[in-house]
Amino acid sequence: MAKVTMTVNGRTMSAEAEGRTLLSDFLRQGLGLTGTHVGCDTSQCGACTVHVDGLAVKSCSVLAQDVAGAAVTTIEGMANPDGSLSTLQQAFQDHHGLQCGFCTPGMVMSAAALLAENAAPTEAEVRHHLEGNICRCTGYHNIVKAVLAASGQDVGKIGIAAE
Template structure:
């Protein structure tokens, strides 16, 4: 067992993990932050996206010990302290960018990373960026609309793809 300590959603946390413990498992099982989902365990679906030291990371591909000393942000840390949704979360709600909700935490975290680096992305840039996130329900149209709205842009129509 190895000791790990990190800051998760602004709070110092620590624990004992095996060297093979994935970050997603530490977050879900040890810290009980179950908003980060396990969809594939192969880095294909993006349901486990979190931010580590400000960068989007698929938590199923990172060991918890690799995050030792890091700043980690999960979907649980995106809303304000008073429970008010973030701009991106609100846009997903307003534009129906979710259906079953399983992929939504990863989509929101990926969108936040995209908008951090590219505050006014085009539809094509959003589609390219979300290539590593799979949604089996929405067809992506409303997700793209939500991200465009969160960036302060409106889209009258999105091409069917």
Template sequence: MTKVTMTVNGKTVSAMTEGRTLLSSYLREGLGLTGTHIGCDTSQCGACTVHVDGVAVKSCSVFAQDVAGATVTTIEGMANADGSLSVIQQAFQDHHGLQCGYCTPGMVMASAALLASNPSPTEGEVRHYLEGNICRCTGYHNIVKAVLAASGQDVAAVAAE
């Protein structure tokens, strides 16, 4: 077992790992951050998406030891400092961008990564960027609306109602 230290949601944390310990397991089991979800075993669904050193990655497809020392943000680190929902989280609630909630952490993390690199995306760019995040509940309609709204755009003007 090897101790792996990272900065997760702004805090320096460590947990014991095997070589095969995935980043997702490190977060869920090692740190108890169960907001990161596992929806598949082929790097397809994106429910486990977190940010590693500022970019979106699928935490089920990265070994914890490979990202030792990294700065990681998970869904638990996305709310505002006072605990209120961040702009993106609030937009998901406002626009009903989630139903069962299982893909939601990955969707929020992917959306945040998109808006960090492209603050004012088109509907097509939102859809294209979210290609690696599968939602089985919403049909994506309200997710796309939420992301557009979070970008500060007039949702009705960008996306046909």
């Protein structure tokens, strides 16, 4: 066991971890941040997506010790400073981009990475970017609509039917 320290959601945090501890497990069990979900442990589903130094990373495929010293953002760090939902999170709620909610943290984190790179993606770009995230409930339609709405686009005019 070794002490692993990183900046998580703007705060320096530390916990003991074995060398084989995955970042997803470190966040959930070591730091008590349970918003990062683990769906497959094989980096296929994307539910565990977090940002490491600004890049979207599937946390079940990274060792905690390998990101020691890094800046990590989890779904808990996506809210506004006053605790209200971010624009992207609010768009997921407003456009029903979630059902059971299991994939939602990873979807939001992946979508946030896309919007940081491309402030006004097309529907095709959103769908392509989210290919590494699996949702078993929604059929993706409303997730895509939420991401586009969060980018400030009129979802009624871009090929996705408005509700």
